[in-house]
Amino acid sequence: MVFMKELLVYTTLECESCEEMAASMHKAKEEGADVVELCIDSFTFSHISQVELLLKQRTLPSIVSFRPNSPRNSCREDWKKTCMQVLKLAVELDVEFVEVDSEVACDEVVAELMTKRSSCKIIASSYVNGGNPTKETLCNLIINLQSTGADIIKLVIDVAYITDVAPVFHMLTHCQVPLIARAAGDRGLISQLLGPKYGAFFVCGSLGGKSTPGLPPLTSIKEVYKLEYVNPDTRVFGVISNPVGHSKGPLLHNPAFRHTGYDGIYVPLLVDNVKEFFRVFSCNDYAGFSVGIPHKEAAVRCCDEVDPLAKSIGAVNTIIRRHSDGKLIGYNTDCEACVTAIEDALREKEKTNGYASNVSPIAGKLFVLVGAGGAGRAIAFGAKSRGARVVIFNRKYERAKALAAAISGEALPYELLNNFCPEKGMILANASAVGMQPKSDQTPISKEALKSYELVFDAVYTPRNTRLLQEATEVGATVVSGVEMFVRQALGQFKLFTNGLAPVDFMRRIVYEQF
Numbered sequence: 001m002v003f004m005k006e007l008l009v010y011t012t013l014e015c016e017s018c019e020e021m022a023a024s025m026h027k028a029k030e031e032g033a034d035v036v037e038l039c040i041d042s043f044t045f046s047h048i049s050q051v052e053l054l055l056k057q058r059t060l061p062s063i064v065s066f067r068p069n070s071p072r073n074s075c076r077e078d079w080k081k082t083c084m085q086v087l088k089l090a091v092e093l094d095v096e097f098v099e100v101d102s103e104v105a106c107d108e109v110v111a112e113l114m115t116k117r118s119s120c121k122i123i124a125s126s127y128v129n130g131g132n133p134t135k136e137t138l139c140n141l142i143i144n145l146q147s148t149g150a151d152i153i154k155l156v157i158d159v160a161y162i163t164d165v166a167p168v169f170h171m172l173t174h175c176q177v178p179l180i181a182r183a184a185g186d187r188g189l190i191s192q193l194l195g196p197k198y199g200a201f202f203v204c205g206s207l208g209g210k211s212t213p214g215l216p217p218l219t220s221i222k223e224v225y226k227l228e229y230v231n232p233d234t235r236v237f238g239v240i241s242n243p244v245g246h247s248k249g250p251l252l253h254n255p256a257f258r259h260t261g262y263d264g265i266y267v268p269l270l271v272d273n274v275k276e277f278f279r280v281f282s283c284n285d286y287a288g289f290s291v292g293i294p295h296k297e298a299a300v301r302c303c304d305e306v307d308p309l310a311k312s313i314g315a316v317n318t319i320i321r322r323h324s325d326g327k328l329i330g331y332n333t334d335c336e337a338c339v340t341a342i343e344d345a346l347r348e349k350e351k352t353n354g355y356a357s358n359v360s361p362i363a364g365k366l367f368v369l370v371g372a373g374g375a376g377r378a379i380a381f382g383a384k385s386r387g388a389r390v391v392i393f394n395r396k397y398e399r400a401k402a403l404a405a406a407i408s409g410e411a412l413p414y415e416l417l418n419n420f421c422p423e424k425g426m427i428l429a430n431a432s433a434v435g436m437q438p439k440s441d442q443t444p445i446s447k448e449a450l451k452s453y454e455l456v457f458d459a460v461y462t463p464r465n466t467r468l469l470q471e472a473t474e475v476g477a478t479v480v481s482g483v484e485m486f487v488r489q490a491l492g493q494f495k496l497f498t499n500g501l502a503p504v505d506f507m508r509r510i511v512y513e514q515f
C-alpha cells in the first residue's frame with residue numbers, strides 16, 4: 001500500500017510527566033526517530049493547558065494517543081471526557097497524527113475530528129489480544145476501523161508464536177488503507193523488521209537501546225538493519241534459535257550484505273517449532289537461515305536435502321532455500337569452524353616452539369567434549385575426523401552415549417568431569433550453553449580440573465571472555481574463544497547465503513572491533 005514514500009520510524013513515549021515527555025522526545029530524535037507517539041494517558045495533568053504546551057513545543061512530528069487500557073483510566077466516564085478533550089486539542093493544534101482507539105472510534109467521533117482538522121491524519125487503532133489471529137479476524141477488524149473514515153488503521157496484535165506474524169504481513173500487503181501493524185511480544189519482532197518488505201510505511205522501535213519485547217531498538221533500525229532500504233525484493237535471512245536475543249548474527253550479516261551490495265536482511269527468529277516455521281514461511285523470499293540452540297538436530301528433519309557432512313553429524317546450522325525449486329538444503333559450518341580454530345591456535349603455539357607439521361595438531365590428542373547437542377555433535381565429528389580420541393560428557397548421559405557411539409568415542413557421566421585426568425595436555429571443548437549470558441557466572445568445569453588441559457575452547461561467545469576461558473587463562477592453558485568459531489561459521493554461511501564470496505577481512509573486523 002503506497003501512502004507515503006519514505007519509511008517513518010516511530011517510538012512510543014510513556015512518561016510520568018510533561019517534562020519527561022519533552023526530554024524523551026529529544027532523546028528519540030537523537031536516536032533517529034522520525035515520529036513519536038505521545039501517550040498522553042501515561043501521565044497526570046492538572047489542566048489541559050499543560051498538554052497544549054507540550055504539543056506546541058514538540059520537536060518531532062507526533063502521534064497523539066490516549067489509550068483506554070492505561071492503568072490511570074480507572075474512572076471510565078472521566079477517562080472518555082479527558083480523552084476526547086485531548087484528541088480535539090491535538091486536532092485543533094494540527095498535530096501530524098491523532099490516534100483514536102477503537103473503544104471511542106465510532107463514526108461520529110472520528111467524523112467530528114475529521115471536520116475540525118486541517119492537515120492532521122486520523123489513525124483508528126485497535127489492540128488485538130488473544131493470540132493466533134487469523135487473516136479473517138484481522139480483515140474484519142480492518143473493515144470495521146476503515147468504516148469510521150479514518151485515514152490510517154493501526155493494529156497492535158498479541159502473538160503467541162512467530163508464525164502468527166504471517167497474517168500481519170498478509171494484511172500489510174493487501175490492505176486498501178494505509179496500515180500500521182505491530183505484532184506485540186518477543187515473537188512479534190519480525191513484524192517491525194520485515195514490515196517494510198510488505199509495504200509498511202511506519203515501523204516502531206524502542207528508545208534508549210532498551211529491549212522492549214518485540215521492538216528493535218531505534219538505533220539498530222538505523223544502524224544495523226537500515227530498514228529504509230528494505231523493499232519487496234529484499235531476501236530474508238535469519239537465525240532460528242530459542243533464545244535468540246544473544247545472537248550477534250544480525251550485527252555481522254547485515255553490514256556484510258550492504259558491504260557486498262547484496263539485497264538481503266538478516267533477522268533474529270525466535271522459533272518454538274522449526275517445522276511449523278518452515279511450513280508457514282515457505283516462499284522463496286525466505287532464502288537462508290542460521291540455526292542455533294536448540295534446533296540444530298530438529299532442523300535436519302525439515303530439510304529436503306542434507307549435505308553429507310551435516311548428515312553424518314546429524315545437525316545443521318545453515319539452511320538454504322534453493323531458488324530454482326524452493327527446496328531446503330541443510331549444511332553444517334560449525335564443524336570446520338570449530339576444528340580449524342583449535343588447529344590454528346595449536347599450530348601457532350607449535351610455530352613459536354619451532355615445530356611445524358602437516359599433520360593436524362589435534363591428531364592423537366585426548367579431546368574432552370562437554371555437551372552433546374547440535375554444536376557438540378559437529379565438534380565431536382570434527383575432532384574425530386582429525387584423529388583425536390574423543391571423550392564426551394553431557395548432563396543427559398544417554399545423549400553422550402549416543403554421540404560417542406556415532407563417532408566411536410567414549411561417554412562418561414557428567415559427575416566425573418571435574419576429576420577426569422587420565423593424562424596431561426588434553427583439549428577441552430565446551431559445546432553446552434553453560435556460561436552464556438545472562439548466566440555468565442557459570443562454568444561447566446572447576447578451575448582446578450582445567451590444569452590438565454593444554455587448550456580450552458568455549459563455543460559460548462556471549463560473553464566473549466567466558467568464566468571458563470578466564471579460568472583457563474589463569475591456569476596457563478591456551479584459549480580459543482567462541483567468537484573465533486562464530487566468525488568462521490558465519491563466513492561459511494555468508495558464502496552459502498549469497499552464493500558468492502564472503503568479505504573475510506570486513507567480517508572479521510566487525511567481530512573483533514564491534515562485539
Ligand SMILES: O=C1C[C@@](O)(C(=O)O)C[C@@H](O)[C@@H]1O
Binds near residue numbers: 247249317375
Ligand atoms: O551456534 C551458532 C551460533 C548462532 O546460533 C548464533 O548466531 O548465535 C548461529 C549459528 O549458525 C551457529 O551455528
